[in-house]
Structure formats: C-alpha cells, structure tokens
Amino acid sequence: MKFKLNINQTLQQLLKQEDTDKDKRITVDDKGPKRFILKSPSEEIVIEGTYYLSNLLQELVLAKENNQDFIETESLFQLPADRISKMIRKYFWDGLTRTLDEKGLEKLLLDSKSKTDKPIIYIPFTDNFGWQYFRKLAPIFNLKVVQLPKIISSEYVSSINNEGGILALALKKEDQNIEGFPFVVPGARFNEMYGWDSYFENIGLLIDQKLDLAQSMVENFEYQITHYGKILNANRSYYLTRTQPPFYSSMIREVYEAMTVKDQEWLRKKLEICIKEYETVWMENGKRLAENGLNRYFAQGIGLPPETEPGHYDAILKPFAEAENLSISEYENLYYHRKIENKTLDAYFVHDRSVRESGHDTSYRIEGNCAHLNVVELNAMLYKYETDFAELIALYFDNYFEYNSKIYNKKYWAKKAESRKKIMNRLLWNEQESCFFDYNFKTQKQNIFLSATSFFPLWAKIATQEQADKMIEKCLPKLVFLGGIAGCSEEALSTISKGQMQRQWDFPNGWPPHQMVIWRGLINYGYEGKAQELIYRWLWTITKNASDYNGTVPEKFDVVSASHKVFAEYGNQGTDFEYISREGFGWMNASFQLGLSLLNEDLKTKLNQLINPIELFN
Template sequence: MTDSRSLGKASRPVFGGCALVRRITATAALIGLSIGSSVAGQQATPAPPPPSVVLAPFFEEVALSDLFPDGKLWADAEPRRASAEILRDYSGNRPANDAALRAFVAANFKLAPPVTQQAQPTFGLPLRAHIRELWPLLTRSTPTTPSWSSLLPLPNPYVVPGGRFTEIYYWDSYFTMLGFGPEQAKLQRGMVDNFAHLITTYGHVPNGNRSYYLSRSQPPFFFKMVELTNPEHPAKAFAAYLRALKAEYRYWMNGADRLKPGQAAARVVRMANGALLNRYWDDRDAPRDEAYRVDVTAATASGRTASLVYRNLRAGAESGWDYSSRWFADGKSLGSVRTSDIVPPDLNSLMFGLEGAIADGCAELHDQACVTIFRGKARARASAMRRHLWNGTTGLYDDYLWTGQRLLGNVSAASLYPLFFRVASQAEADSTARVVERELLKPGGLVTTNITTGQQWDAPNGWAPLQWIAVGGLRNYGETQLAETIARRWLTTVAKVYADTGKLLEKYDVVTLRPGGGGEYPLQDGFGWTNGTTIGLMKLYPGVPGSISKPAITASGDSAARSTPWP
C-alpha cells in the first residue's frame, strides 16, 4: 500500500555501535499470506493467522466482553482443541449470557498466569544478586509449541520481560542482554540466533513470538544484539550475521524503489526532495488481538475511519512507545493517533546504525561494492535527518509530520538517539544536552517527554532503555557529567523502589521516585530491560546505591510487594 499525501567514518563510539558515522485487513485472507520480504531469494514462511482470524467471530465476542480486563490474557489463551471444533460448538449453542460465555471459555481454553506468578525469587537479596537470581526465572524454552497456541516456537532458550509478557520481545531483548554476564554467554548467543531465525523464517523480527505480532516489528535493535556477541570486533559479528542483517534491512525498506517524492509505502517515506527516511507501520488495520477492546473503544470515540485508527495504533505499538503524545494529533487522545504520518528520529537513527553495521560486515568480507552502497545509504540518511528532523528552534532532533511537511516541536528522549548512534554533529549534541537537561532531567532520571497525558510513554514516567540511550549518547559527545547525573539518579530510583517493594519494574515515576503508571495495562514487574540496564549502568558507575539496596521486609517476613494471587 502506498500513501501519496502532501506533504565518513569516525572512531568507534563508546555506545553507538558501528564504525560508520553514521493493510492486510483482519479477514481470513490473511491465512497463507507471507509477511515480510524474501530472505536470500527464498520466500518467507507463510505467517500463521492470529487468534482474531482463526476464532472469528467468537474471538471478538469474548474480547469485547468483560471476561478479561487485560485483553492480552485472552489473546494468549491456549485452545484445548482445534479451533474448527470450538467454533462449531459455539455456533451450534451460543452462550446466552456472561456466565455461560465464561464457562465456555474455561472449558475450551487454558489461561497461563503471568511470569512472576509462576516463580518467585528469594526475598531480601541485594539488588545485583536479586537480578542474577531473576535470569533463570525469566528464561523460557519453547522449541515446540502447542498445536493451537498463538505462541511461535524458537530454537533456543530466551528471556522474557516478566509479568503479562510471557514471550520474547524484540527491542526489550537488547537492553535485557546488557545485564548478562559470562555465565549467560550461551543464552545471549542463543537469543541472537533466535532473532536471526525469525528473520529467516518470516522475513523480519516480529514484535514478539506470537502469531498476532507478525504484522509488525519493533525498533530494529538486532544489529546491536549482534554486536554484543563480539564487542571487541563487531565487524566480525556483523559479517557472521550479514544475511539476516540485510534481510531485515529489506523489510524496513520494502517498497522504497516504487515511491515518488511525497509518497510512503509500508515503513518507507520518500520526502519531497527525494530523500528516503522511515516511519513505523503495521501490515494490518484491525484491532490488535492483545488490546481488542481498547482499540475498538478508541476508534469508536474518535469519529474517524476505524481502520485508520487501528493501523496507527498498531504502528504506535511497533514504535515501542505505546502510547505517547508524540503520536497524537491533539497531543492527548488515543483516538487522534497518527503514528504513520510521522518520521521519527529514533527509528531513523537505528536505520543509520543498521546501514553502518551492514557496511562494516561487508568490509570484513572484502565486499567493497556492498561497503560503498551502504556507506552511501548511511551518509544520505544522516543528511536527510539533519535537513528534515533537526529543529533549530527547539535545539534538538524532532518528529517530522511528513503529511504536513513540518516539524512537530516534540521534546522527548527520542532526541538522544542521534547522539547514541553518532548521527548528530558536536554542535547539535551540545544543544541537545542543554535542552534535555532543562526539559527532561528529573530527580529520578530522564523523563520520557515533557508532557503529562496519562499515557505511559509520557511524563512523569522514565524507562530503562531511554536512560541507556541517553547516557551512551551523551558520553559519545563528551557530555560526561550530564550522563553520569542521569545514570545515578535513575539507579537511585530503581534502588529506592526495590527497597520499598522488592521488585524491579517496567517503568518508574522519575518525578516522585515511585512506581510508574498510565497506559493500557497495570504496572508489570520482572523486568527484563530494567534488570539489564541496571547492571549495565552499575558497571559504568560502580558504588551507586543500587549495589547495596535490599527490599523492606514486612512484619510477616514477606516483601512488602508480593504479587497479588493469581485469580
């Protein structure tokens, strides 16, 4: 689908990675169609359809009922028998009321508890020891999966985030791996191989290993995970995984060669001047299986074409920032979401890094033609980012509304990605640092945006991956004091909340140094990327409070924040 609407090298960075400066609708028609591009001349495996298609219309009735406050629990439910049999019984004797519907679901589906209900770590440990004990509790092995499950098999064990997230997640995994030690080397390599397997199988890395995630990806951090397998010689690692890296690049750039200026196709936008940049997208325009009622409610309230709202909600999920004022036309309402109209600096910084990684891998293999092509692509992207995404008024890299040909004036932690991947000039980095310090630095670390909306990717929340990107990006440009301030404040927040609750959480309120809030689902603990970045930052800044913090113990001897019992 095409939108047609108006509209050198550097020394190896400390954090940034590479040497280079760098509608498928919700119908049964989805069955048998391949998602993603071909890999090395071979067509990607047909994508298994999601539960909303396989179980239609029964899935929708349950999803829109009050049976599951969290829709993901329903999307993840494992059928006890073939869907055709379930649908036959449903059609022949439809449940007459909620109680009958609940009984039908219970008789035909298994519901899995959240990860942190399945096992509990020892309470009272220092934070670092607690994280070490969490790794095996968060590790899963699913080389085969039940016949009718939405879970996709993976050849090697992997770490899940925790809580409601019982499968692997794409961009989470890079930040999770930052906390691995030598004893997790095999696990880390296996996880990287899992992602390469997903690319080879489906043509891309999906959001997670669920059938309902196959229509989209997440921020493309695969090359950064590859780099972790050989940090001293990253080019060798890139060369070893070059086939998968190139295949992922084809996925993100699919359709670029057909675009005229001012057009977009899938994840690519050709700017008015002919430059190519990327946006977030989803190949489907139906409610998300895992948030079906949320999406239908938002679309109904919006007054807009429902499929347009669904597509943009899905694209927002691909961004990882689900959701943020960055994606809203009115700055506050889910129904105004317009993610696919926006060219973001974080995604394009990642694409710059991927282009550089491919060039470095090709150089290792002495493929000069490939080196020339991908270094040229990276230089062209950096130039396009500087021209279109640099906001001289706000003094940082900004989100660009390609359908309106204007910058949006968003102040967010996404502006630090061009520093992390060394796209920015020194002057741009200096300016970004000052704006970030003034607008986003809070007592507990870096806040996600300077706007409070009730969405989880807005103020007052801070997120572990954004702290890592900020610290690394600032260090790359000599802003060491601000980098250390962010790291220490964040680690203090993590340590304080751990001392209060005995948990590591998905997100934190960096204004009050308390657990975070907002969004579509309750706060989750576990938590993969918080664990990983905490260890990573402790290594950079030893002696911080987090290295010695222990959880408070209640009079009963239990941690003050044991998870509530599984219903």
C-alpha cells in the same frame, strides 16, 4: 555465616508480625514493629527496618525451596545495590528464560493470552523440521499444530486473531537431542520473545557473562527474519504483520565482540540476515520507506489490535457506536469481526498498529499520526545499521562482503549513512529549538514534541558536537527529574486536556531503554559527568523502590515521584508477586546492570547508602 533455624516456623512468625496488609510481602506500607529477632540455641540476631526484614523473608523462602535448615546471614545484610545486582545475575535472568521445545512448552502454553481450550503453535511454511518436531509433541501436550500459509496476508492474520497462538522459534539438533534456542521474555504478562526488549535484555546478559544465552537470542531473530520475514513484535500469532524497533546490528556486533574466540562465519551469516532485514523490511518503497528517503513505522493488519485490554478504545469508538444506536461493546464486536465497515476507524488503526510497532505504545507524540511520521529514533537506529555494516565489513572482512550476488564495502554503507544524516538534518533538526523532532511527511511539518527519543541521534553518533552541546544545554534539563529521564517533557503535553488518560510512554514516566540510550549518547559526546548523574538518578530509583517494596524491580517508573506506582494505561508490570520477585523485569534488570557497570566507585558507595540525588546534584 550459616544460621540454623526452623525455616517454616520462622517464616510464619515473620509474616504474622510484619506483613500487616497480608500481601505476602514486607514493605514500607506495612505497619508492623519493623524489628524481628532470629534465635538459635547459641545466639540471636536482631533484624530491623523494612529492607533487612524483606531480605529475611526472601532468604527464608529460598531456604525453604532448597530444603535448607539455615540461612546465610551475609545475605541478610547485603548492601542494597549489591543485592539487586546479585538477584538479577543469580535468579532473575533464569526466571525469565524460556525454551520453545518439549522441556519448555508447558511454561509457554499456560498463558493468559491463549484464547482457545487447546493451545496452538504455528509453524512457518518454510520450516519442515519444526513442523515434524511439533507434530510429534502434539498428543503429549494436547497441542494443535498449524502450518502457516506461504504468503501471510493481513486477512489471514485477522482470521486467527481470536486464537492467540504461539509462533515457533529456532530449534537445534545436537546428537539425537532436539532443543529450542533459549530466549529471555520481558516478564509478568509478557511471556513471549519481544523485539526491542530483547536487545536491551542482551546488554544485561553480556554484562552478566551469559554469552550463550545472548547468542541464542540472536539465533532466534535470525529464524524470525528467515521464516516470518521480519523480527516480530513478539512471537504471538497476532503479531505476524508487525515488527519492532531495529536493533539487530547492535545485537550482532555486541555479541560478536564479547566472544573470546571470534567465529567469523557466524558473523558473516548474521550480517547477511541483518542486511536482508534492512533491505526487505525497512527499505522497500511504499512500505516503511517514505518518498523523502527516511523511514517510518507502518504495521500491516486489519481493524482492532486484539491484544489490548477491554475498554482501551471506548473513547474512539463511542461516537460511531452512538451514531448506530449501539453500545460501545456491541459496536466494537461488530467492527472487530468486520461486520461493520468504517474507513475512518480503519485509517486510525493503521496509525495505532504502527504505534505498537514502534514499541512506544502508547504516547501522544505518535497517536493518530504514527504512519505519517519519520520518527527520530527509527532513523537513528537505521543509521546505526548502516554505520555498523560499514565498520564490521571493514574490520572483519577486509572491506569485501558478498551477499545475494551483490558486493558491499565500507564506502557503500557509509554513503547510505551520510545520505540519511543529511536528510535528517534537513527535515528533523530544528535549529531554533536546538532539537531533533519527528517529521510529518504528509503535512511536511515537524511535530514539535520534546521526547527522550529526540536524543537517539547522540546514541547513533549522528549529531555534530555543536548539535549535541545545544541539545544537552537547552533540551535535556526539560526531561530530567528526581528519578531519571521522562519519556517526554511536561510542556509537550500542554495541549492535552487534564481529563485525558495518561499515556505510559509520556511524562511523568521513565523507561529503561530511554535511559540506556541517553547514557550512551552523553558518553559519546564527552558528557561523562552528566551521564554519571543520570545513571545515579535511575539506579537510586530502582534501589530505593526495591528496598522499600520487597525487592520490586518493575517495568517502568514515575520519575517525578521516583516511584513504581504508575498511573497510566496498562499499570506497571513486574510488581505483582508474593514473597520474592522471581524475575524483576527484563530491560529494567539490564538497565541496572549497565548503569552499575558505568557508575564510578564514589557514586556506587553513595547509591548503597541510598543518598537522595537532590543532595548530590541539585
């Protein structure tokens, strides 16, 4: 029903009465009466409670922006989970969508990461079309257009670290119009196209029937592999030597399977590109392939990663600064600009950049040793590449696929997958602990650290049923808390002193990709009931926080307290907004839509009633 009223006046009255902490939101932290009356000449509606009052605030803001003199009362009283899902589908994806072209440049260039007065866009040496296009736009946007060298060295990337420029993405020409393929950014301060975020975002896009946008994400990754040699950590200049967790085969497969009309040539081209990435990024000896046949993260680069916040490395730099009788900031500046040599720090930052390549930046699991680890999750992802290649070639190409003068069939890829599984079982599986652990190929020992990543072999279908049973019985309970799955068990941090900074990918924090992977892994091995429980815990956490905090959908949660108020480095993205969240956070949005699509109807009803998981499962 349309309820007519003076939008501006009502908005001001509501904020004056209910927004007692003056943050332009209505949350449980406000101390107002939590009761507001909407009046029209013919009727009145009483709005009570934080959730419904924050809905009113949001609907008034939307009405104001649309020059309406009414609000839809049905929207005020939507059930909480239904409203979050609608906001994601109707508003959040649009708020996170960007294009790197004339229409979208301004949104990307006005970014805190740009470190020069004149914004810079870098064009690959091999992309003449993009070079010509952006040179024409340069005067319009006061833009500096730079062509990258043919060979991008660590030294070159180090020389441009202070600029923070944007890296070009794919363009398309239709008739006389040139447009960028749209892409979804994570949100908040992450205003670029990120590597593994994009895969999880694509899951949500496909659920919300945004196939064209999901397909465009795949096109942009093809461009990155073709012109930059890898899927980038993100399309920012200082990420040129760094990739991220490999999910490209899953993206390709899921987008293709969502197509109503199957485009086999599209699939052929994408498979060729994905095989190229597999062979050149992951399987070249001496880089990300260890001698034992398993893989590692190994980001290139020199010195300090430039994207970190001030003070992040103070504890690492302090003893070296004191030895030189310098302040930490003085020493950091000299080391960053390579005016001081320090081989110990150089070795540390190889590991540190590799941590960032892993996407798990940061975690005590891989701090100071990442480049020496065959991590469980990476090898599970590459096993998934190998099995995806085998199955797609068998299903759609009659078991015959030619690429780069080489013939591939199902047997070729199945053999590679089986070889990887055998090595993983030999080096990563721990029978006594009933778990997969990362393997340090330098010390030739497992890193006994129970992490959510230990369960990636269930997602990739590597584990035997017996292994899965043991892991779910013995290890999974150590990761499950009120609000979902923690990044690691509490006991995994037993050797970390109380005074050390919490790492954001560790206990007590929980992240969307871990939840989504583990849900799928449980379903793969017949644990539907346990999957339902874990989905409910996570969705309840999202729904409760959004209900209490004006629609907040953040980057991560403290799953022990089931709160978005996280105390770790970098804080929590997606929580800083006024009046109404415009975008949530990319992979959190996707986890909600996936979870809701998997949750049974009875639990959906309980979710909308915000029934605490303790009442249902403990």
